[in-house]
Amino acid sequence: MADRIVAPKSDIARVSHVSSFAQYERLYQAALTDPAQFWSECAQRVTWFHPFDCVTSQNFAKAEVAWFLGGKLNASFNCVDRHLATRGDQTAVLWVGDEPGTYRHISYRELHEQVCRLANVLRAYGVNKGDRVCIYLPMIPDAVYAMLACARIGAVHSVVFAGFSAQSLRDRIVDADCRVVLTANEGMRGGKTIPLKQTVDEAIANLPVHTVLVSQRTEAMVPMRVGRDRWLADEMPKQRAYCPVEWMDSEDALFVLYTSGSTGKPKGQLHTTGGYLVYAAYTHELVFDWRPGDIHFCAADVGWVTGHSYIVYGPLCNGATTVLFESTPLYPDASRYWQVIDDIQATIFYTAPTALRALLRFGDEPVKKYQRTSLRVLGSVGEPINPEVWQWYHDVVGDKRCAVVDTWWQTETGGILISALPGATPCKPGSATFPLPGVQPVLVDEQGKELLGNGVSGNLCLASSWPGQARTILNDHARFQQTYFAMYPGLYFTGDGCRRDEDGYYWITGRVDDVLNVAGHRLGTAEIESALVSHAYCAEAAVVGFPHELKGQGIYAYVIAGKSADGVSTADIVAALKQAVRKVISPIATPDRIQVVAGLPKTRSGKIMRRILRKIAEGNYGELGDITTLAEPAVVEQIVQGHQAAKWPTG
Numbered sequence: 001m002a003d004r005i006v007a008p009k010s011d012i013a014r015v016s017h018v019s020s021f022a023q024y025e026r027l028y029q030a031a032l033t034d035p036a037q038f039w040s041e042c043a044q045r046v047t048w049f050h051p052f053d054c055v056t057s058q059n060f061a062k063a064e065v066a067w068f069l070g071g072k073l074n075a076s077f078n079c080v081d082r083h084l085a086t087r088g089d090q091t092a093v094l095w096v097g098d099e100p101g102t103y104r105h106i107s108y109r110e111l112h113e114q115v116c117r118l119a120n121v122l123r124a125y126g127v128n129k130g131d132r133v134c135i136y137l138p139m140i141p142d143a144v145y146a147m148l149a150c151a152r153i154g155a156v157h158s159v160v161f162a163g164f165s166a167q168s169l170r171d172r173i174v175d176a177d178c179r180v181v182l183t184a185n186e187g188m189r190g191g192k193t194i195p196l197k198q199t200v201d202e203a204i205a206n207l208p209v210h211t212v213l214v215s216q217r218t219e220a221m222v223p224m225r226v227g228r229d230r231w232l233a234d235e236m237p238k239q240r241a242y243c244p245v246e247w248m249d250s251e252d253a254l255f256v257l258y259t260s261g262s263t264g265k266p267k268g269q270l271h272t273t274g275g276y277l278v279y280a281a282y283t284h285e286l287v288f289d290w291r292p293g294d295i296h297f298c299a300a301d302v303g304w305v306t307g308h309s310y311i312v313y314g315p316l317c318n319g320a321t322t323v324l325f326e327s328t329p330l331y332p333d334a335s336r337y338w339q340v341i342d343d344i345q346a347t348i349f350y351t352a353p354t355a356l357r358a359l360l361r362f363g364d365e366p367v368k369k370y371q372r373t374s375l376r377v378l379g380s381v382g383e384p385i386n387p388e389v390w391q392w393y394h395d396v397v398g399d400k401r402c403a404v405v406d407t408w409w410q411t412e413t414g415g416i417l418i419s420a421l422p423g424a425t426p427c428k429p430g431s432a433t434f435p436l437p438g439v440q441p442v443l444v445d446e447q448g449k450e451l452l453g454n455g456v457s458g459n460l461c462l463a464s465s466w467p468g469q470a471r472t473i474l475n476d477h478a479r480f481q482q483t484y485f486a487m488y489p490g491l492y493f494t495g496d497g498c499r500r501d502e503d504g505y506y507w508i509t510g511r512v513d514d515v516l517n518v519a520g521h522r523l524g525t526a527e528i529e530s531a532l533v534s535h536a537y538c539a540e541a542a543v544v545g546f547p548h549e550l551k552g553q554g555i556y557a558y559v560i561a562g563k564s565a566d567g568v569s570t571a572d573i574v575a576a577l578k579q580a581v582r583k584v585i586s587p588i589a590t591p592d593r594i595q596v597v598a599g600l601p602k603t604r605s606g607k608i609m610r611r612i613l614r615k616i617a618e619g620n621y622g623e624l625g626d627i628t629t630l631a632e633p634a635v636v637e638q639i640v641q642g643h644q645a646a647k648w649p650t651g
C-alpha cells in the first residue's frame with residue numbers, strides 16, 4: 001500500500017525559508033556541487049573576529065575533520081553580545097518553572113550581564129582557556145549562563161544530565177579532569193526535589209575539585225564545605241557585569257558531552273567552536289523555519305545534546321527567544337505542555353516521541369482544553385516516531401495546520417542531519433524524510449557495499465563531513481576512529497539502520513549496535529551489565545532491548561545469580577539489582593524486566609548470543625534460528641520457560 005503523504009501547508013510555505021520541494025532540491029544540488037561555496041556562505045551567519053581562510057579539511061581514514069580553519073570567533077559573543085544593539089530588550093531566555101504559572105523573562109541585556117558576571121566568577125576561581133568545567137545543574141537560567149560563561153572565557157563545559165547518579169557524575173568529572181563544578185542545592189521537577197548538591201558531594205569525594213559553585217533553587221539548606229563550596233548568589237554580585245571575550249580558534253574546543261556507546265565507558269564527544277555553532281544556527285533556522293518573533297520551545301534537557309543545540313546555541317546564535325522548561329509533560333497533569341504553549345504563545349515546539357506516547361494515552365481532551373493557535377512547527381527527536389503518533393501530533397496537537405518535522409541526528413552530529421523542512425517537504429508519517437542540504441547519507445550492506453538507488457535497507461553512513469560533526473572522543477582518538485570510521489572505510493558510520501524507500505524517503509529503523517534507546521535516552525547494554533555485576537547478587541548479566549509501548553525500547557536483563565544470593569528470594573534479587581543500576585548509572589537505566597537464569601546462551605568461544613536473547617525478550621520463541629552451535633543449547637529452553645513463566649504483559 002502506498003504511504004500516506006502529508007503535503008506542506010500552503011500558508012506555511014508562503015513565508016518559509018525554503019518554500020517548495022523544488023527549492024529544497026536546488027539547494028541540495030548546490031551544496032553537493034560546490035560544498036566549499038555552500039558552507040562558506042552558511043558560515044556568514046555567525047560573526048567572525050577574523051575570517052577563516054580554508055572552509056574544511058577532511059580525512060576520514062584518520063578520523064580528522066576541521067572546519068573554517070584560521071577563523072576566530074567566540075560562541076558567547078555570537079549568542080549574546082552581537083544581539084545587544086538590536087535586541088537588547090527582547091527576551092532571550094524564557095524560563096518556565098516547575099510550578100505552573102512560574103515564568104521569568106530574561107532579556108538579552110540581562111543575559112549578557114549574568115553571563116559576564118559568571119564568567120568573571122569562573123576566572124576568579126582559576127578557570128582558564130581550555131580548562132574543563134562540569135555543569136550539573138537543573139533546568140534553571142544559571143545552566144544557560146554557565147554554558148555561555150565557559151564559552152566566553154574559552155573554558156570547555158561538560159554538562160552532565162542532573163538525573164545521573166553520583167557514580168556516573170564522578171566518572172565524567174574524572175574523565176574530563178574538571179576542577180570546578182556548578183550545581184544547585186536541589187533541583188525541582190514534577191513537584192519533587194532532587195538532592196543535587198548531595199550527589200555532587202558524594203561524586204567528588206577525594207577528587208581534586210577545588211571549587212563547587214552552588215545555585216540556590218530551593219530554600220533547603222545543604223552542607224557547604226568551607227574553602228570549596230560557594231553560593232553563586234554571593235559570588236556573582238561581587239563581579240563586574242562586563243567580561244571581555246576570548247578570541248577562539250574555529251577548531252578550539254567548545255564543549256564535551258558524554259554519550260553511551262556499545263562498550264561500557266561513556267564517550268566524551270568533543271565539539272569545537274566554529275563548525276558546531278554555524279551548524280547549530282543553520283539547522284535551527286532551516287528545520288524549525290525560525291524567524292524573528294518566534295517563541296522557540298524545545299522541551300529537552302540541557303543535559304542532552306538537544307538542549308545544547310536547540311535550547312542554547314542554535315536559537316541564541318540566531319537571536320531567538322528560547323524556552324527553558326523545568327517541569328515534565330505530566331506535571332501537574334497531561335495538559336502542561338499545551339497550557340505553557342498558550343501562556344507563552346509558543347510558535348515552535350520540539351519534543352521526543354516518548355513524551356508524545358505518554359500523552360496520547362490521556363486522549364485528546366487535555367490537548368483540546370487549550371487553544372494552541374500560536375503553534376506553527378512541531379518537531380520530534382530522539383527515536384523513531386510511530387506513524388500513529390506522528391499523525392496524532394499533526395492532527396490533534398497541530399490541528400492539521402502545523403508542520404511536523406521528524407528530525408534525525410545524534411550527539412556526534414552536533415545538529416540535525418535528516419529532516420523535513422516545514423514549507424517544503426511532503427511528509428510520510430514515521431519517516432525523517434530527506435537529508436538537509438550539505439548532508440550526504442549513504443546506505444551500506446554488512447560488507448560495506450554501497451546500496452544505490454531506492455527501495456534499499458542497510459546501515460546508515462555519511463559520505464563526507466558537515467561542520468557540526470564531533471571531532472574526537474576526549475582522551476581517546478583511537479576509539480573515535482575505531483567506532484565511527486573503521487567499520488566502513490571512507491565513511492562515517494552512525495550505528496543506525498535505515499531504509500530508503502521507493503520514493504527516496506529515509507526511515508530510521510533503530511540502532512544496529514549494542515546501544516538501546518530507552519524513552520529517548522541512549523544507553524549502552526555494556527554499561528547496564530557492568531552496573532548489574534557490580535552487585536554481589538549478580539555473577540553475570542546480559543542486557544537487551546525489547547519493544548516497549550511507552551519508552552520505545554525497554555531494558556531486559558538476564559542475570560545469573562552470584563553465590564551471595566544463595567537463599568535470597570528472586571524478588572529480593574531483582575529489587576536489589578534494580579537498585580544497583582539506579583545507583584551506579586541513573587534511574588533512567590533501571591531494567592524494566594530482570595530474569596534470573598541458570599546460564600546464558602554462548603558460542604563455544606564464549607560470546608553471548610544476544611540475537612537469541614533479544615528474540616526471547618520479544619516473545620518470539622519461534623524465531624531463535626540455529627542454536628546447535630551453542631556451547632550448551634539446553635540453556636535456551638530453560639530461558640524460554642523462565643520467560644513464559646514470568647508472564648510479562650504483552651504490548
Ligand code: WTA
Nearest residue numbers: 381382383384406407408409410411508522
Ligand atoms: C536515535 C539525540 C529515529 C538514533 C539527538 C540515533 C532517532 C540516536 C531520531 C542518537 C529520529 C535520534 N528518528 N531515531 N528522528 N533521532 N534517533 O545521541 O538511534 O541522544 O543514533 O542524540 O537516537 O541519540 P543521541
